[in-house]
Amino acid sequence: MSVTAIPAERLIPAHWPPHAWDWIQCAQFLYPLNTKWNLAETVPCGFTNAGLPVEMQIVNRRFDDPGVMQASRAFERIQPWADKRPTMDCQEG
16 A cells, blocks of 8 residues: 555544545555556555554566565565564543
8 A cells, every 4th residue: 555554434534635535645656557457566665653564565577476575574574573563542432
């Protein structure tokens, strides 16, 4: 996605203007790869100052699934925060 985490009940951030296809603004980097058959994998790469998770997308040539998975695994292994998780403040309602 092209944005940090947003509330689960929203399709786009609250400060973005409405669009007929709400999801397309956030997914602008995702769907073109799917139409071209490029394998893309998303891996965590850190947190914002507010503690929200941030992810990075790794993309490779068409049909090179092992290359994408190897790059993703190598990146995940070197991250010092790999064992950390964001706090979850869930409320029933």
